[in-house]
Amino acid sequence: MKKLIYTLAIYFILFIQTVCASYSWVQLTTLSSFERDRATGFSIGDKLYFGTGYINSIASSDFWEYNTLTGTWTQIADIVGNRHGAVGFSNDGKGYICMGHQPIGYVYFNDLQEYNPTSNSWTFKASFPQTGRYGGNAFVIDGTAYIVGGNLGSASGPYSNSMVAYDFATDSWSFKSNYPGTLSYYRTSFTLNGFGYVGSGVKLGPGGYTYYDTFYSYNPISDAWSPIPSYPGGSYAGMTSFVFQQQAFVGLGTDNSFNPNNAFFIYDPTLGIWNPGPTFTNGPLRSHGVGLSTSSRAFFGTGYLSGNSLDDLWELTETLSLHQVNGEAVSILYQNGSFIISGKRSNSGTIEVFNTVGQRIALIESTGDNTVCNLRKGLYIIIYSESNKILFSEKLFIP
DSSP states (O other): HHHHHHHHHHHHOOOOOOOOTEEEEOOOOTTTTTTSSSEEEETTTEEEEEOHHHHHHEEEEOEEEEETTTEEEEEEESSSSOOOOOOEEEEETTTEEEEEEETTTTTTEEEEEEETTHHHHHESSOOOOSSOOOOOEEETTTTTEEEEEEEEEEEEEEEHHHEEEEETTTTEEEEEEOOSSSBBSSOOOEEETTEEEEEEEEEEEETEEEEEEEEEEEETTTTTEEEEOOTOOBBBSEEEEEEEEEEEEEEBBBBBTOOOOOOEEEEEETTEEEOOOOOOOOOOOBOEEEEEEEESOOOEEEEEETTTEEEEEEEEEEEEEEOOTTTTOOOOETTTTHHHEESOOOSSSSEEEEOOOOEEEEEEEEOOOOEEOOOOEEEEEEEEEEEEEEEEEEEEOOO
């Protein structure tokens, strides 16, 4: 039995190599009035929303909507209060902006504003129950937004590690366990599989700037933080992160020599490891950009480089390397709970469905062109065979 399991494990690893992903960056349409850094944003459906931030060192309040289906930009209603370093998030078809800093007058916001895309209007909600701040983080899990840390003053702080949860249903706040990492700001954050993740960051002390590579995951059920492996690319602040196909992509930012980072690493929550991701060499490197995702696509844009605010927008795309035998043009489409097979060599074949850790979760005999197989949301590996020969293999992502 042990030998059989070992053989299957090797087989799956070899198979994974045949369908390894190749990522590329595609530049999208941008606006001349879009350049900014330390901005924020959120996504609603197939639309991305970017706004606030520094426009060449001047805090702004404007907001823009990008339709990912049509590639068009529309200016929407301004938020109340020019600011940079705010946090943004969305829930149930509405967007939210919280906190931020306006250097003119030394204003540190603790407000929360809700955007309704139907009415194109902002509404004030219950204010953040602590002193105003900027450079914090936010993530959303099951109807609750978690606001973490931030800077309450100048570049040297004071900083905060507090975490406060906002309940969308009751418009109320509650205090949660503090972030356990070193006091800092301009970390990055993301939500993945029901957990929140926060890491990296910078602080200014008597000896100068210190940058961090540590990351922690948050379990909302136990209200507890746990360390995960440190970011393998180095210590950075102002990094960009987004989730794509149930994995987190984290990259860019600057280090303690103010050198920009061109690497992305991918966090796999199932295995608890970081894997090398796609290097960004297509455009200017940056810190303080904005990463956003829809249900099946991922983007980042804006940012700061060498005293300049950036106005570009990029999408991460994936090209799969398919394994086919003897040039057979077999293809499989998954639609409405069924596999639709074209180019079959015979009337009988086998479909195998694996999860990302190599466990086979379905083995189906396919005797026609349409084979029913109800799968939940997630990332899968599909193998189609005839007469014990693999004719098709590919990743399948169900958003």
